[in-house]
Amino acid sequence: MTRPAARVLALLEILQNGGTHTAPALAGRLGVDERTVRRYAEHLLDLEIPVESVRGRYGGYRLAPGFRMPPLMLTDEEALAVLLGLVAARRAGLMAMSDDATESAAAKVRRVLPKTLAARLDALFATAGFTTAAREAPTAEASVMLLLAEATRQRRPALIDYSDRSGRRSRRTLHPYGLVAHSGRWYVTGPDSASGQMRTFRLDRIGYAEILHGGFTVPDDFDPSGAVLSSLAGAPWRHEVVVAVQGTAEQIRLPRGLATVEPDADPEWVVVKLRAERLDWIPALLAGLDLPFTIRQPPELRAVVREWAQQIAAYVETR
Structure with a gap:
């Protein structure tokens, strides 16, 4: 969780304990200046949390009388499902929000969980690893x-x-x-x-x-x-790739939606068509088919495949 998000939630926790808290006192507890405290209070107001500003010598900030964050009752499996869902969706690039919002949401869930469960979940996320890097896809509003x-x-x-x-x-x-x-x-x-x-x-x-x-x-x-x-x-791309492959459509294992597979004039072959902005990733894709193939277009793909094969061969000979 980002530190600003953590401090906003810490401010909410302080205010929920009741009473009026002066800006200097809050600034000292949060480790920020008074201007930042005012900004954090405004963030809480944006979230429709009724923070009141009390003027005068003994003024400061407090929550409106009677307001209390509702309790969140989750089982261990439910809490794990919520937090893992946030992490997985963010790493897959599917979150329609900023990383700050995602981490702030996860922090809010953690802060209302029982301490034992929260500690176990923190331990999981601190020690868990991922075999694939997080995607940096554009974020939808x-x-x-x-x-x-x-x-x-x-x-x-x-x-x-x-x-x-x-x-x-x-x-x-x-x-x-x-x-x-x-x-x-x-x-x-x-x-x-x-x-x-x-x-x-x-x-x-x-x-x-x-x-x-x-x-x-x-x-x-x-x-x-x-x-x-x-x-x-069917979207227009820079390169129209057409490759004849010796095999059946059932043998062509490619990610769904990446390519189309059509019959060829020769019944022992099929035609694979796809579109790409770059050609540098196509050789590995073709090698992964583990089937004989012939490049029909674009002609420059042949040189890319040859260079790729030479590079792989050179790696094999290297200690």
């Missing part, structure tokens, strides 16, 4: 995500301001059929007024969203996840 979720559930159109990959901005009306998390990013999919077709939009590129009047109907057989994956597989 929480307000945008929540608004689009509401529009999706209520079957109401949404007005959005969207910036495409080139930075070009446009305003359009979307019928949000569903929200989908994929590969560390959030997407919304549905018919789009600008194109009149089914479209997929990244939430972190939506600068503004507003729910409009009206309604729509989602087809019974519509699959939001499938629509997003199909859209991503």
Whole structure:
């Protein structure tokens, strides 16, 4: 947890003990100056916690009479599920909020847990390791995500301001059929007024969203996840990669939505198509198929594969 977030929660804990606390006294206990104490009090007000400022010689800060944070009763498994969910979602890049907000939320859960359970959970997170690095995906605005979720559930159109990959901005009306998390990013999919077709939009590129009047109907057989994956597989990229592979479609084990597999004129082969901004990661992907393949396009991929193979061979010969 970040120190500012911890101190805001520490201020709340002090105020919950009752009485009026002067700014100098709070500053001393929190290890900050009086101006920072005022800012922390404002943070609590933003969270709709009724902090009162008392003027006069014996003035300071206190909580409104009768206010008390509600207790949070969680079993060991429930507490572990909440905190692990926060950590896992943040590492996967799926949190529609800043790291500060995520850590502050986790800290609030910890502070209302029984001391024994909190100590055990702290020990777990202090000693647990991860085999993969945390993703640093762009973060969608929480307000945008929540608004689009509401529009999706209520079957109401949404007005959005969207910036495409080139930075070009446009305003359009979307019928949000569903929200989908994929590969560390959030997407919304549905018919789009600008194109009149089914479209997929990244939430972190939506600068503004507003729910409009009206309604729509989602087809019974519509699959939001499938629509997003199909859209991503067909999106324009710098390189169109086409590789013929000797094998069957069942033998081609690639992440879902990364590529399409089609029959080839030769029944013993299939054609794998995918799009990429860079080619440097394609050789390892092809090697992982463990099947004979022929590169059809782009021609420059052949040189990239040869260089990759030579580098691997050189590593084998190195002590």
